Amino acid sequence: MSVRRAAGIVAGLGAAALTLGACSGGSSSAEEEGGAAAFDPGDRLTMIVPMGPGGGSDLSGRSIAAGLEEVTEKTISVENQEGGGGAVGYANFLGLEGDPSYLLATETALVNLALTEDVPFSWESFTPIMKVGQDSTIMVVPQDAAYGTCTDVVDAARAGDVKVSVSGGVTGNDAIQFGLIEKDQDVTFQRVPYESGGEAIAAVLGGHVDVALTNPGEVVGQLESGDLKALCVIAEERYEYEELADIPTTVEQGIDVTFSQYRGIIAPGGISDEAKAYWVDASKKYVETESFKEYMATNYMQADPLFGDDFTSYLEQYEADLAAGLE
CATH class of the missing domain: 3.40.190.10 (Periplasmic binding protein-like II)
Structure with a gap:
């Protein structure tokens, strides 16, 4: 079996996620649909970025926070908590159990760390809210x-x-x-x-x-x-963006390795159904805005939004595929 196939983190994974979204029709569970309008997370809201300033995670967290500010009409401050390749930020996020006033800009490191390091968390420790898309390196x-x-x-x-x-x-x-x-x-x-x-x-x-x-x-x-x-x-297919379309892929060059990473947001574990519904609803509104489209284009992301339970299903499959690739 080739490394590309074994890794399972290839364009096919993105395709699987698209299928998930298509099957769900963008729908969510009843608990995600009810209670959002009446819930208020408060006025002191924070987006945690578990990486240092200037990288893709930082760009993602700040862009999503700005977009959510637009649709919620609330101020969301951004706080970098770097260290341990994301482990410090995620570990600190564990201590916010049940607090809906915090979000975290998540990406593949959440799954990587739990599979490869002795950390006190996994993606199941938290509440998946939104996957915005993925990109290739x-x-x-x-x-x-x-x-x-x-x-x-x-x-x-x-x-x-x-x-x-x-x-x-x-x-x-x-x-x-x-x-x-x-x-x-x-x-x-x-x-x-x-x-x-x-x-x-x-x-x-x-x-x-x-x-x-x-x-x-x-x-x-x-x-x-x-x-x-x-x-x-590091992909099977080239980017379609004009600025990147001329860059060949690893596969074209005889290197049988591809990789894509997701980006999105999670909330602390143990939040109420109403709190989860609030952030899922806000996320759905965000992806309809020009801010979302601008973020996708500016950062050359492949848009593939998933929400709540659909994001949870994606993470389950992503973890299984990544674990197979690391064997």
């Missing part, structure tokens, strides 16, 4: 680097050390993706850890590492300015 290097493709990087790793930035900790998305490439191509990279995507980009720009993996929204400016160049997308 781009491998980038400085513009003057000798590498022209991801295959060149793999060949260089066979011949000697290639320093790669790994944001989000030793078990984060970058580490998993480089690990899958190592497994598929029988090579080893020299990993240099960073807390956020912003730090990883700064490291490759500063020549501290040779290669970085990054989300398109984090790096498109440097690609357009010519400071960085893209070698490949």
